[in-house]
Amino acid sequence: MVHAHSARDRARLVSEAERLCAEAGETLTPLRRRVLELLIAKDGPAKAYDLLAELDGESGPAKPPTIYRALDFLMKLGLAHKIESLNAFVACDVGACARATIFLICDKCGRTDEFDAGHALVDLGEAARKDGFEIKHTMIEAKGLCAACKQAA
């Protein structure tokens, strides 16, 4: 569980991303890097069109495909994830992970933490395999109240 990133954290995540891209034979172009930085800075779920607005630069406003392509790229490398239940995107907290993601989403404040599933996922994979189903990717989104909001209630 990671909370707000420090400047050092942010820099580390980005350089980690550089390394991963190089490894994968892909390039973290300025645009992609910029989007990743925006996601990291946001430190929570970000809407595609909001990111788009932040990209606006010299030559007028950016267009939707721009941001969706960058996000697709980041997701392909596991550097970002989509929170399906929010139609929003987050930077991966742990550098990159492609196989499975677990998010705890606070209904009240919107805070969203990436979470380590531990063995729960293994169990699920095994149970599915017994039915002949081969899991490639698992997405878990749990909604409820975060510690802070629970206290406030």
Next chain:
Amino acid sequence: MVHAHSARDRARLVSEAERLCAEAGETLTPLRRRVLELLIAKDGPAKAYDLLAELDGESGPAKPPTIYRALDFLMKLGLAHKIESLNAFVACDVGACARATIFLICDKCGRTDEFDAGHALVDLGEAARKDGFEIKHTMIEAKGLCAACKQAA
């Protein structure tokens, strides 16, 4: 894991739904019932606008709010679920369940089965609670290859 429903299964699910609504002090109106029947008949993920098209009746085509309201109602009672990663809806296989859903979704054929998590969910709930997070609802969507498609590959 339930596969295609027999006519008897379908009837049972609907009467089960009637009972649940009565219990909850809600009414399964003709419209809501119709939507539930469509969902059950479809026996797989259904898009809102496709359901809408099937609703078309005497007085011209149905409008989006009609179907979304019916779906919201069914979901509130746990009679239907939304598959977030597909923007689609399914009837609940087991009559009704509100707390958690697990789906195995075949990337190839689109087949989607509701699955019993067993203890995996309990583990997740406990792990989250250790961080002070109170889970209200968990949604799990696992994608991969179903037995049939794996065999065909």
Next chain:
DNA sequence: ACCCATATGTTATGATATAGCATTCAGCCG
């Protein structure tokens, strides 16, 4: 210089979902 692959820009449109207000209808109470 040329070609090619990859990335980005741009226009248009498709797909998904909701806000806000009008209408209907059943139950109920004076």
Next chain:
DNA sequence: CGGCTGAATGCTATATCATAACATATGGGT
């Protein structure tokens, strides 16, 4: 009865989310 109320549905318009298809760069290899 007559009118009130709340729940459900109908309807118009619009917001939000996402992609197809094609045009334009840009950089590396030969």
